[in-house]
Amino acid sequence: MLFESTEFVGRSCVPFVADLSRYGDRTALIADGAEISYGTLAERVDSAVRQLGTTRRLVLITGANTVDVIVAYLACLSAGHPVLLVPGGSSASLASMIDLYRPDVVCEDGRFGELTEGTAHDLHRDLALLLTTSGSTGSPKLVRLSHENVQANAESIATYLGIRESDRAITTLPMHYCYGLSILHSHLLRGAGTVLTDRSVTDSEFWALMRKHRVSALSGVPYTFDLLDRVGFADMDLPSLRYVTQAGGRLGADRVRGYSELGRRRGWDFFVMYGQTEATARMAYLPPALTIEHPDCIGIAVPGGSFRIEPIPESENGGELVYSGPNVMLGYATEPQDLALGREIDELRTGDLAVRNDDGLYRIVGRRSRFAKLFGLRIDLQRVEAALIGAGFDGCCTGGADELLVAVTGTDEARATETAAQACGLPTSAVRVRTVPELPRTQNGKVDYRAVAALFEERDRPDPVPPESDAQAGFTQLRDLYSAILGTTDVDADSTFVGLGGDSLSYVRMSVRLERLLGHLPPDWHTTPLRDLVPSARSAPRGWRTIETNVLIRALAIVLIVGSHANLFAIVGGAHVLLAAAGYNYARFVLPGARRERLRHTLQSVRRIAVPSMLWIGALVAFTGVHPIASVLLLNGFFGPEAWTREWRYWFIEALVYILIALAVLLAIPRVDSVERKHPFVFPLALVALGLLTRYQVIGPDTPTSQILASYVVFWLFPLGWAAARATTVWHRVAVSAVAVATLPGFFYAEPDRTALVIAGLLLLIWLPRMWWPALLVRPVEILAGASLYIYLTHFTVYTLLESDPWIAFTASIAGGIVYWYLWLGLEKLRRRISPGTAGTARCAAGARGGWRCVPLLRSSNELPPGSRRDP
Template identity: 70%
Template sequence: MLSRSIELVECSRVPFASGLAAHGERTALIVDGRDISYRELAERVDAVARRLGSTRRLVLITGANALDPIVAYLAALASGHPVLLVPGGNGDALAGMIETYRPDVEVDDGRFDELAPGTTHDLHPDLALLLSTSGSTGSPKLVRLSHNNVQANAEAIAGYLGIRDTDRAVTTLPMHYCYGLSVLHSHLLRGAGVVLTDRSVTEPEFWDLVRDHRVSALAGVPYTFDLLDRVGFADMDLEHLRYVTQAGGRLDPERVRGYAALGRRRGFDFFVMYGQTEATARMAYLPPELTAQYPDTIGIPVPGGSFRIDPVPEGEDGAGELVYAGPNVMLGYATTPGDLASGRVVDELRTGDLAVRTEAGLYRIVGRRSRFAKLFGLRIDLQRVDAALAAHGLVACCAGGDEQLIVAVVDADPRHVRGLAARASGLPESAVRVVPVADLPRTENGKPDFRAVAALADRAPDEPLAGAGPVDLSRLRALYAEILATDEVTDDSTFVDLGGDSLTYVRMSVRLEKLLGNLPADWHTTPLRELATETRRPRRGLRTVETNVLIRALAIVFIVGSHLHLFELVGGAHVLLAAAGYNFARFNLAGSRSARFRHTLASVARIALPSMVWIGGVVSVTGIHPVSSVFLLNGVFGPDAWTREWRYWFVEALVYIVLAVAVLLAIPWVDERERRFPFAFPLVLVAAGLLTRYQVIGPDTPTSQILASYVVFWLFPLGWAAARATAVWQRVVVSAIALATVPGFFHDEPERTALVLGGLLLFVWIPRMWWPALLVRPMEVLASASLFIYLTHFTVYPYLRDIDPWFAFGASLVVGIAYQQLWVGLGWLWAKWRFRSSGTSADPGRAPTGRPAGTAAVTGTDG
């Protein structure tokens, strides 16, 4: 046993941590927009090292991607104090570690607590770092790593990645996770910079940091890449990105190929890596030039390491246990404080993974020794069962129970899953228990939590699903599938992700409120699993209604009534153009650039198709419009002066404008600018539109003043900006633009000017209102059918107004609503036929399983 008062001079240190000052004024860390140079970081590290004292002590640090924890961590490594690194946010796990290992010092978010004078431990001179094993966060079983382990693995990673002192990484993974820690180590080793943030890759602010600080390195586990797919990473313009790394679990080979191909197009290298905490971080990597040909392998050992394959009884087709040797192999495990005095007890790492070596000299993982279960005398390879379920498009994870195979599955028919799992495992179906879950249990590192899956066996059969609320999620999935005519609904789906737009929004909100009560303001971007917990009862006799819905309902009433001269409240169509921009910003700007384009084209189809069908029917029966009107081309070929051909100017303008915006956003540079400047971008479009509004360009005719699409265009991005205005100053800006530009547009029509201004200001300042419950349902019906009423009323009221103008008014509304219901019904039948003809059992009345969410439903023809 070593002396408890061993001095720091007798122990080793981590060279890159003690040599920070050598990098001088180069940027080491970027924290909250501030650059911390290596010189300043070294000074901070020295100050904390002095505070830790000259006697080696066990230092517990609550890891976080923040300056104070990283300074404390580097100070301990640089001066020889062993670090016990634990995650933050889990009080029970922290208390358990303190109770088990009795650290001498605790550092938590800048707080420095002396728990013991000097030290109470025997600490081996080589001991540098203690980490929880992968997937066992909070477990008292720790990996003991030496100073040489940490330094050697950082050097190996920096070597094969080719990290330069000009590179900058960003923290996408937690500091207490060995993968996240290795990013910090390898970049500090080379004098590169690290941007510290806890923001998710799903947040726009994260990508602002990436661009603003010229980030060149991005790291992720498989779940990270799921998120990147959702946010449209493939379409982002990240000119400084040099390399993307993936580890922490197996990524599907086709996705490996896809990201590698994306990297070749965009100028970054894609590295697939393999490692374990017991090897400090990394054991293997796949060179980027080999990803296209060998995407299912882990590649070659890292510099300084080597592999061999040992035969095992369960190995098939030449597979054996993968054994690694190298300078980054741990000293051993610790389960008690007494183990901290031990030196090296292992020289190589038995990974527990089954692997084969290919003819190309690369290694491929084919299974896991510890992922076997023995049931009914059969040895079950759980990883193979997982793979078989994944091959059927299921999100599932298996674990061995005492007497059953436990399968956790997301959004699937349990009977179907049970049959697949039984066939894959060779077990009878009675030995398979399928547990539906809202999401797979995962560790804090994003990996499947097999222990948590096994624990699901103890859950009562009638216990509610994790994450479910008082409303059955299957009812919500079925509702989304029905209204949006899509078979891609999961518990993580949102209305926007599935292709919802302003025409389906009202109908969906009406049906949802029947299930949930009053909806939250952001329900259209809220995943179903969270929406199910939002049930709130309305005030007695009152309900909230969105201003968007109110304006659409009132606008169509004003339009029809004004055309019948029942009252003079004109300007409703122009307000609807702003409403279209408002809803475009809410519903059409999610996902990747290509997804946006598809989604927007689907929205155009939902407007154009019912319009062309109705106008075509009118032309074929009455002949009162030219054929160009059928194809919405009156704005191109029609007369300049007002004639009956201009009746459908609003539909034409809306189609032209949305198509133009869709084409504009399909340009990568433009799409990137919109994502980066979501509020400023529509204001730039407003400025462009004002050139025709004020006739700086374009013809000077009476019609073009208020009807031509290129003249009224500015109202669309003004509504768009209103949707993006979240801060008070932004609302003030949009209001000021409206107050400055609407007056004068309608010449000597102050009432129309006031109506349009009032609508715009309501959008900006009052998103929801309380209304008598009896009025809300009719209002929602009118708003949902507003396009159809606009189309049909020109045909209905001329034949009935001489009988009674109010009768003509009511009939115009009823016919429009009826046309909407007919169109919705035809769309539903078409979707049902399409699903059946494609060979799937899905239909739009229920939510099928097995396909990921996120693609816009381009076949929805909803009103």
């Protein structure tokens, strides 16, 4: 058994999955030339069920049209584990879902990785499947589907399509899309076969598979039929084809009629279907016998379902289409707590406007939300699009601030503008048309209206990207920047700074360089995929730029530390501010990700701090002998003197290393990790409370001489900075501010100036994430902040040699640290060049970036199980 068992799940909750074995030797799946029987599929599913264990858990699966993924998916349905099915291939959206919903188990490429022992969720007994809504890939909004929903919709689809055991479908749609998933469900229900492929219908190999495996069912969205037109589908000889289905958006009436007539000539039926993810997949279908006479209708409700039309005041034509049936979802989920909810709705308001004709067929006439208000007029955008189609344009439109925005394929902007203006009653000056080679579409083949609006935003940009810096060139610039600073070539469009292992040391250089490139810096840039960091110019006061407060604090703090030690001035407390800033950055760069990824990033941070520190101190010992070996090993806190001596000079380095190691151990405990994820703001405050026990000497040794330097005494400042980073509301910020103001007075004995400095630094972190700064000083701040660790290390040696002149001592100390920093960066580049990292072969969940446990669940595709057949 793969995972610990604490609770019995019970027998299959989805009947057609439990009945797989009854079809025996019939072919269930065909992949890579191998045919897998239902009996073999059932055995592999049962094996996966046993490995999953009996504790009911939330399992995230990245959808893919492969045998291993389908086996893993069916195993979850069989054992009753709710499945969160997400797109594969996008590490950014995957990380977003993991971060929000915290699944107990993650499965990518058919391999399970455990994030939580047992389960961290309260899962409703009826919950079977969670899908993203159409067009909302990466959105936290999920559709909650029950076991009954999955079974009922599969049965209704199989019934009206008349699916037989002898039928074979082929995958033309992704598994995570409800349309694609419904094809698999309905064919498994009837003991039919499914050919698994990711090839496009434009690929000749796709049609070779169609003929070789005698595929009888072909499915597509409107865009699929655009591609079929291009490849000459009408002239293809496909003798085994029995029916073609269309859903996922409206297909023009002329094309529906054309495909229906083609099907009658070629001997196959053409089904027009209508559905939404909220109804598991399908709600209506148009019987093939009616498609020529009523090509603009969606038809009738699927078996077991029913429609009604609810009048709405704002509609001049038809009312809202409302659907009822056993396939209507339980409700939506927008956060993990929603997974405990049961049924919240009994009927589905589709958002579509419809009418019912005399033959009892329903026809969609508009979309309730597809309206724009321009110049006091209510514009029906779908009617405009219909007019464009009628005029021979493939187009779509959306409402702008004070004009209608229209994207069309072709080159005749003037005629498209005139057509759209006449359809909506606006003057042509209020209609703006942009011609494109192809309409932007979502992964499911539907028109991407957000991308359409973005087309016009790009044109409106006051300072457009020059030809040599288009989207591809912009991405190349970002990729090269990330590669140079983070020392990795594993950078793609979905990469993020945090995901690539960025930390507070590399953050400074990256943030400043990135702002210089982009013209602005989004507040969450460190967790934003490169594809969304589009270079653009933002207005700023001449001679000024914004800079992140934590970067500025690091630069100013190291200046104050060095200046005070060199007797240039006496403003102390900078190191304690740096400790809080370290906690702030720890929350931002180390905590995102899975438990093992956190551990890896924390240990990387320890290495990046400890190694250059130990080398520098070791070099001093070798040449001068001024420090004991305990200082070289950063063990002065354990073996050094209690009173202040030169050995305590590096107390800040030791404290930071000790704290990071302690947190690595603490968060490596699954239960603690789970608690932190559930309570991200309360958890660091709890650590603050724990740290205050040593700050006030309630526990711990009585060491008054070095109290403000001992790591266990100053520890509370680190989680205080951590809490500042987690403060997402005004009340959170007020709470952290109150703790800072209440606990810092008295810590530095009779040093009110030092107390005020540390409080001010914390309040800036809490309340002002970014600040304006003279543009000419941004680069110096970047260098000072980036080199702060190295300046801290070296300045104790440099300034003592030049104490006679404070200014020279100060300048030389800063310069010496910067030189050591650049030398270290050069050594790191050389190390990476000599020993480049290689990506692992087993990619689980987020692959090499994931860091959680990868456990092989299934055999590789080259090791066919008993009962499989490989074509010669």
